[in-house]
Amino acid sequence: MPLESFELDHRRVRAPYLRVAASAPGLTKYDLRLCQPNQEALPTAPLHTLEHLLAGLLRERLPVWDLSPMGCRTGFYLSVLAEPAPQEVLEAFRWSLTQVLEAGEIPGASPLSCGNAADHDLAAAQRWAAKVLERGLRVQETVRLDSLA
Numbered sequence: 001m002p003l004e005s006f007e008l009d010h011r012r013v014r015a016p017y018l019r020v021a022a023s024a025p026g027l028t029k030y031d032l033r034l035c036q037p038n039q040e041a042l043p044t045a046p047l048h049t050l051e052h053l054l055a056g057l058l059r060e061r062l063p064v065w066d067l068s069p070m071g072c073r074t075g076f077y078l079s080v081l082a083e084p085a086p087q088e089v090l091e092a093f094r095w096s097l098t099q100v101l102e103a104g105e106i107p108g109a110s111p112l113s114c115g116n117a118a119d120h121d122l123a124a125a126q127r128w129a130a131k132v133l134e135r136g137l138r139v140q141e142t143v144r145l146d147s148l149a
Helices: 044-059 086-102 122-135
Strands: 017-024 027-033 064-069 075-081
Touching: 017 086, 027 086, 044 064, 044 075, 044 086, 044 122, 075 086, 086 122
Parallel strands: none
Antiparallel strands: 017 027, 027 075, 064 075
16 A cells, blocks of 8 residues: 555645645644755754654644654654644644744753754754744645646
8 A cells, every 4th residue: 555645746745834644533644844845854953853842832732643753854744633624733833833933942852851862953943943934834735646747
């Protein structure tokens, strides 16, 4: 069975965006794309810091099951309990990114609670959050590889 992400035409999406990647009764997986695939990628330290910050912030607005960084380092997968509308998730994502700009510390970034505590960069994470907000977030429809180019 092919992976959903391998069926997405990464040439035709326009980041930054939010996209419904998959859903099942009671669970929805979103693609939170921060940067344009195959044109830019987040360095690991700001990506890791954004993961720590967004994991908590998004939980203030949504019933988050999991937030995981993408291996390609262009964004995150967000799994949410229930089936919130994409616009609701988009607003929670936008709000969370604005809160990142105000963060004074990185939650859970000690060697006691993080497996790679040295690989964080709050200032760079805040620059990425600002860049995403400046570019403007939107809901992206899924563009499959078999779609007309």
